[in-house]
Amino acid sequence: MKRNLVLMVMSVITVILMSGCNKIPQTEIDAANQALNEAKSSGAELYLPDYYNQTMDSLNAVVVKLESKKSKWFASYSDEKSKLEDVRLMATQLKENTEVRKNEIKNEIQNTLTEMKQTLEENKQLLTQAPQGKEGKAALEAIKEEMGMLEASIDEVMNLIASEQYLEAQNKVNVSNEKVLAINMELKNAIAKSSRKGHK
Amino acid sequence: MFINQMSAIIRSKIPLITITVILLLIGGIYLVFLLTPSPPETRFEEARMSISDAKKTGADIYSSQYFLKAENLYDSALILWKNENRKFILFRSYAQIDTCINHIIKYAEKAKVESLHNVRNIQAIVANEIEHQQRSILKHENLIKSLPKNKTANLSFEKGKLMLAEARFDFERKNYQNARQKLQQSAQNLNHSISQLKEVLIDYFKSHSDWTEWNRQTIELSKKTGKTAIVVDKMARKCYLYKKGKLKESFSAELGLNWIGDKQMKGDKSTPEGMYLVTKKLDSKKTKYYKALMINYPNEDDQTRFKENLKNGNIPKGSQIGGLIEIHGEGGKGVDWTDGCVALINSDMDVVFRMAEIGTPVTIVGSLAGLSEILKN
Numbered sequence: 001m002k003r004n005l006v007l008m009v010m011s012v013i014t015v016i017l018m019s020g021c022n023k024i025p026q027t028e029i030d031a032a033n034q035a036l037n038e039a040k041s042s043g044a045e046l047y048l049p050d051y052y053n054q055t056m057d058s059l060n061a062v063v064v065k066l067e068s069k070k071s072k073w074f075a076s077y078s079d080e081k082s083k084l085e086d087v088r089l090m091a092t093q094l095k096e097n098t099e100v101r102k103n104e105i106k107n108e109i110q111n112t113l114t115e116m117k118q119t120l121e122e123n124k125q126l127l128t129q130a131p132q133g134k135e136g137k138a139a140l141e142a143i144k145e146e147m148g149m150l151e152a153s154i155d156e157v158m159n160l161i162a163s164e165q166y167l168e169a170q171n172k173v174n175v176s177n178e179k180v181l182a183i184n185m186e187l188k189n190a191i192a193k194s195s196r197k198g199h200k
Numbered sequence: 201m202f203i204n205q206m207s208a209i210i211r212s213k214i215p216l217i218t219i220t221v222i223l224l225l226i227g228g229i230y231l232v233f234l235l236t237p238s239p240p241e242t243r244f245e246e247a248r249m250s251i252s253d254a255k256k257t258g259a260d261i262y263s264s265q266y267f268l269k270a271e272n273l274y275d276s277a278l279i280l281w282k283n284e285n286r287k288f289i290l291f292r293s294y295a296q297i298d299t300c301i302n303h304i305i306k307y308a309e310k311a312k313v314e315s316l317h318n319v320r321n322i323q324a325i326v327a328n329e330i331e332h333q334q335r336s337i338l339k340h341e342n343l344i345k346s347l348p349k350n351k352t353a354n355l356s357f358e359k360g361k362l363m364l365a366e367a368r369f370d371f372e373r374k375n376y377q378n379a380r381q382k383l384q385q386s387a388q389n390l391n392h393s394i395s396q397l398k399e400v401l402i403d404y405f406k407s408h409s410d411w412t413e414w415n416r417q418t419i420e421l422s423k424k425t426g427k428t429a430i431v432v433d434k435m436a437r438k439c440y441l442y443k444k445g446k447l448k449e450s451f452s453a454e455l456g457l458n459w460i461g462d463k464q465m466k467g468d469k470s471t472p473e474g475m476y477l478v479t480k481k482l483d484s485k486k487t488k489y490y491k492a493l494m495i496n497y498p499n500e501d502d503q504t505r506f507k508e509n510l511k512n513g514n515i516p517k518g519s520q521i522g523g524l525i526e527i528h529g530e531g532g533k534g535v536d537w538t539d540g541c542v543a544l545i546n547s548d549m550d551v552v553f554r555m556a557e558i559g560t561p562v563t564i565v566g567s568l569a570g571l572s573e574i575l576k577n
Contacts (some may be wrong), residue, residue, distance in 0.1 A: 057252050064244040067278065070285040071239030071292065138348065138457055139535060145351055146358050153362070167373075175365040179358075 024066065025077050028084035032059055035091035044098040046167070047105075051097065055090045062087060105166040109173050113157060116150075116177040119184050123147060126187040139190075143183055150176050150183075232290065240281065240294045243301045247274055250308035259308075259315035261377065262322070266311035273304045322376045329383045330371060333364050333390060340394050343401075343574075346536070348458040348469075353396040360389030401571055404460055407473070411565035414475050418563040419445050428555045430478075430493075430527065432542050434459055434471060435567035435574060439527065439544060441555060448555075451548040454531045456540040460566075463497070463540055465506065465515050466522030471540050471564060472497045478560040481553065482526070490529025490546045491553045495562045497525040527552060527562065 036059060044052040062083045069075040124147070130140055153176040160169035251270050254260075259267040277300040284292045337360075344357050363386035370379035415431055422429035423445025431440045434455055441449035456463075456471040463472035476495040484490055498506065498521045506521045508514075522540070531543035542564070544552060567574060 053252070053255060057248070060248050061245070063278070064241060064248060067244075067281050067285060068239045068241035071237075071241075071281075071289075073233070073236065073289065137537075141351075142345070142354055145355050149355060149358060149362075168378075171366050171369045175362055175369065178365070179362060 023077070024070065025081040025084060028081050028088070029063070029066070032062075032084045032087040032091065035088045035095070039091045039095040039098060042095050042098045043102060043164070044094050047098050047101045048094065051094050055087065055094050058083075058090060059087045102164075102166055105170055106161065109157065109161060109166065109169050112170075112173045112177050113154065116173065116180050117154065119177070119180045120147060120151060123180065123184055123187060126184070126191060130187055130190050131193075143187070146179070146183065150180055235290055237292050237294055240297050240301065243298060244277070244281075247277070247301045247304040247308070250305045250312075254308045254312040254315065257312050257315040258319055259311035261315075262318040263311040263314035266307045266314060270304050270307035270311055273300055273307065277301055277304065319376070322380065326367070326371050326376050326379045326383065329380075329387075330364065330368055333360075333383065333386055336390060336394065337361060337364070340390075340397060344393055344397050346459070347397060347400060348460060348536075353393040356389045356396075357393035360386045360393065362386075363389060398575070400460065401574065404566055405571040407462075407566060408570060411473070411567060414563045414565055415568055418442070418475065418561050421561055428557070428560050430552065430556065430560060430562045431568075432471075432527070432562070432564040433568045434473070434564065435569065439542060439548070439552065441552060443555070449548075449551055451544050451552070452531070454533060454538065454543040455536045456538050457536055459536045462505075463502070463522065463525075464509060464519075466520040467539075468522075469539050471538070471542060472502060472525055473564050473566055474499060474501055476525075476562045476564065478556050478558055478562060481556070481558065482528075483553075487526070487528060488530075489526070489541075489543070491549050492526040492528035492541075493553065493556050493560075493562070494524065494526045497523060 036055060039052065039055070062080055065083070066077065066080050069077060069080065123143075127140060127143065127147075132140070153172060157169045157173045157176070160166075160172065251267075251274060254263075254267055254270065277297050280297050280300065281294070284294060284297070337357075341357070344353055347353055363382050367379045367382035367386060370376070370382060418429045418431055419442055422442040426444045429442040431442065432438070432453060433440070437453050437455065439451045439453040440447055441451070457469040459471055461470055462474075463470040474497075476497060476499060478493045479496045480492075480494040482492040482494065486492075503521065506515075510517070510519065525540055527542045527544065527549075529544060529546040529549035531549075532545035533543075537543070
């Protein structure tokens with residue numbers, strides 16, 4: 001009877017001690033943190049801010065839960081382990097999605113750049129066909145100046161791409177392309193107008 | 201004997217002792233649980249949510265001070281919690297953490313309110329600035345485009361327009377800070393070209409009192425003689441036809457390529473300013489510009505000024521004063537294109553040609569409207 005009592009007390013103490021000694025999932029915490037840092041480095045905060053904030057929030061919630069478990073007598077971290085793994089996966093996916101988004105923007109920029117360069121070349125050709133009479137001379141000079149400015153903006157866009165500022169590059173290339181297209185339209189109209197006059 | 205009796209008593213009390221020990225143990229465990237402080241998990245959740253809510257409003261950008269305070273306090277609170285967790289469970293206290301969390305929630309709330317307010321403000325400021333610059337472009341574009349020999353003003357104006365378009369893109373993406381930076385650059389470029397324009401115009405309008413006087417004299421002469429008089433307003437690109445001092449017709453006109461400023465010499469493509477007379481009427485057989493009224497440029501004033509300019513070195517040696525300035529047809533090109541003449545569309549030229557005769561006064565002025573009026577409109 002006495003032995004039974006001692007065994008019972010020992011068992012309770014062992015359970016308490018065993019429960020208290022359950023280890024924090026530090027490896028999982030580090031892995032989740034690292035994955036999130038990598039996503040941040042790839043520009044997730046800029047290109048997919050909502051997704052980034054959501055992942056960050058999830059990690060913070062798990063950290064709170066972990067500390068809370070540490071504050072209790074019987075701590076088991078199996079739930080948090082699995083949540084940390086979820087966060088790690090989310091962060092890894094976030095990094096991949098960020099790269100995809102960046103590539104999408106980069107492709108859009110490249111396509112617009114190609115279109116812009118082609119239109120610029122076409123504009124140069126149109127300039128030679130535009131009415132060269134004295135009434136058009138000043139306007140053509142102004143257009144040449146503007147085209148020079150737009151050609152310089154291509155270099156600016158390339159520099160922005162090189163420094164991975166894709167949103168900024170996209171903004172600049174879109175605006176410049178609109179202007180190049182406007183000049184194209186202006187030149188085509190002038191040529192059409194002069195050829196109509198020629199037929200009269 | 202005595203020992204045997206005691207053993208028997210103890211043996212008979214064992215169940216009672218066992219129950220007492222178990223009860224004490226259970227009571228002890230219960231007491232330990234009762235004395236264990238409950239962790240501040242819910243409070244941390246509150247803090248985390250309030251920071252997250254603040255961030256959703258852009259507080260990390262638009263109320264960075266309060267937001268950073270909240271974030272730093274959150275980190276500190278977490279460290280405090282970790283430190284407490286290192287102590288023996290019964291010796292832990294979360295009072296300091298609780299105070300810390302109260303501050304976090306307070307700062308996060310402040311950040312949220314301030315951010316919402318600042319976003320509304322900056323949004324309104326950027327929208328107003330975009331509209332203001334757009335209006336400025338509309339107001340000055342034609343004048344700047346028509347300024348001859350001023351490539352830098354035009355280029356600066358175009359750069360300003362491009363930057364404004366970029367700012368608008370940023371505004372649409374709700375990136376107000378970027379939009380604001382670009383608006384500063386666009387304003388710089390636009391203001392640079394507008395101030396160049398104003399400089400040119402202020403200098404040009406120094407003769408405005410002469411122009412209004414010439415206009416008055418010309419109309420007065422038409423009234424006195426009852427005959428036709430022609431007034432050309434270069435800035436307005438208008439040709440006015442008076443009879444007996446009353447305005448009869450008003451036509452659109454095109455000018456010399458370098459229309460601004462008085463004509464100085466041959467080949468400068470400027471339209472002269474002054475009081476002239478029709479010296480010849482050329483019908484379509486005698487001019488390639490449909491019909492033409494030749495005027496007596498250079499008059500005496502022009503010749504005196506030309507000689508002075510030559511003497512002072514304002515124009516190159518060997519320059520000639522030029523001539524053959526006319527009001528002629530073949531206008532309607534929509535730009536200034538002549539070598540210094542005034543061009544009208546052929547149907548308008550028919551009217552002018554019919555009403556004018558040799559000796560009809562032709563007064564050409566820079567502008568009848570004052571500079572402030574020009575800039576206002």
